[in-house]
Amino acid sequence: MTSRAGSTGIDASLYRRQGQWCTALVDVSLGTTAAQEAVDALPEHVGKLLGSQQASEADIGALKTALVPAEGHAAPVARFVAVNNGEVVVDEIIDGLKVEASDVDCGPFPNLVALARARGGQFPYLVVEAGRDGGEVRLYHSAVQGVEERRGVTGDPEEAHHARKVPGTYSEPKNQSSTEEIWRRNADDLAKQIDELARENYVRLIVLAGDVKARELVASKLAPAHKPITSILEQHTRTGGADQSVFAAAVQERIDEVLGRDVQELSERVANRSGNGRSELALGFDEVVTALQQAQADTVLVGQYQDDETLIALKADPWLCGEGSDEHSELVIGSWPAPEVLLRATALTDATIRYVPEGVLPDGVGIAALLRWPKNTDAGD
Template identity: 85%
Template sequence: MASRAGSTGIDASLYRREGQWCTALVDVSLGTTSAQEAVDSLPGQVGKLLGSQQASDADIEALTAALVSAEGHASPVARFVAVNNGEVVVDEIIDGLKVEFADVDCGPFPNLVALARARGGQFPYLVAEAGKDGGEVSLYHSSVKGADESRGVTGDPDEAHHARKVPGQYDEPKNQSNTEEIWRRNADELAKQIDELARENYVRLIVLAGDVKAREMVAGMLAVAHKPITSILDQHTRTGGADQAAFAAAVQERVDEVLGRDVQELSERVANRSGSGRPELALGFDEVVAALQQAQAATVLVNQYQDDETLTALNAEPWLCGEDSGDHAESVMGSWPAPEVLLRATALTDASIRYVPDGVLPEGTGIAALLRWPNASESAS
């Protein structure tokens, strides 16, 4: 995929690309004959919808070619595809999302709302499994199944266990020292791979499992900045009898803990900024729009999706305005449902967006924004 919409923000470069955009959100679940038939009919069905919206032949061909089933994924599962100028720019599987009818959209900027809702709040994390003869480390994203990238460290098993193979010699200090030096080298190499992946991807969690001694060595060799985000599982996963289901459940528990802390932190930040005239918090649709127009919003928090509102998208700052506004007439691109325009403005002002559960925002508030700087009039009062 080209980008992910998550708690760290939306990839603004997608909105800066010129030309027509076409997006499709479709059900690609398998499991029954009728489901397979439905997936097989998607290219024709979506192609007709794209044609009715004046999509180019290149866009239709590229998008429909990407509409393949999601084998190996439990139902329900959806596929989101975004095409720009005949190029597939985003192609993502969204597990757990039930799509009743194909949602197809064409316009001058991509409609990424469905992807943002599914991916909002996600974060990258690493799972490392250490052994005395090496190990593996894989990069994951919290709302995406499957590893995004994996790296391995493979030592020489015969070399590592040579002292054990010579009867009566393993206890000799020289042989034992040589063997432990091999283990240390393998651990050091695995720690370097973990640190590199963690730095490159700004991971927020490292889960470390494997052989007891090996994982202890790896943990001790990690960069200082990564030790606080490392969680060690007391599981030796690099054995034939390892319970992989229990391991996956334990990893998911650590991921859920991070997600839970995120929501709790957002709730506390909203509560802390709600008093004394709340100069650092925008509450409600109009205030959030005003904050985005000034690039003042740091994090937009959405509890209700504002589907009944419409906004005007602009091709230059401030990127959006009310549908009835007479301002910025020279920059008007057109009017769209508010969630699409809000998401675009959030990205283009380098803000982040979170779709939050009930209880984070004050009762009766569907949308809010944590501000980069306080409102002058309220902070002065």
């Protein structure tokens, strides 16, 4: 997997790659004999669909190879694969998505709408389990099952053991001080691992659990930028009797809180910009297209998917134009469903796209954009 759509949208570099693209969104659910048979037949079925769209043999072979079952994932589950010039560039499992019929596309740029809809608003986060002997940091993505990266800090058991040994007993101040210094050192190492992973992956949530004293030490040593996004769970998960299901539910609750705050914030931003002639808000299909043409859109908000509209994709700035337009004729690539062209233009103008639930946009509005600068002014004003 080389790219993921998140709250910041799709990686624009995908649209800048040359050559043909082939994408497939397919159901890879298991659990029944019929489902297993359907998954087994997928490579040949998708290969035929690609062949009918004049895909190259290299692209067909690469995509067929990637279509493997989603072992260990509860149904429904889909797989999204994008291939460019015989290379699998994106290969992701989408949990919870039911695909009724395989969706296969070939063209000069990738159709990443399904992936963006599934991933939009999701984010990377860390789960940390701290102990006095060290701890573990795990990197996850809120829309993806399983650990993406794992790092650990393991203190030296012999060092801790000798700090408690004779002369005297652990309760004596000298030996207790030595032991606590080891704990502080382990906490410092663990905090450094957290800060590094958080910074490299732009995490939006750090869930910290474990031994009471250890998690307090770790929390105190985190970088100032990461303390506000740290949520401490009053659970000692590094014990043999720890209930992992309770722990997982508590982590999911923190994730849901972040997602809920995001939607609430977007709703408030739309409401706040709806007055004063809404100079910083584009409402409706035509206004959003205009904003994207001017690279004025900061965040595109999609409540309805605009599947009944089409747009013309351009090979350079301004990246898109409406059907029937005679402007930029020398840049025209072709006409495609609006969701594909809108997503491409959003990525190529460094904007964000969010697929939002009902209630965020005003009644009767299916698409909107929060603007970088007010309408009827120049970017430099």
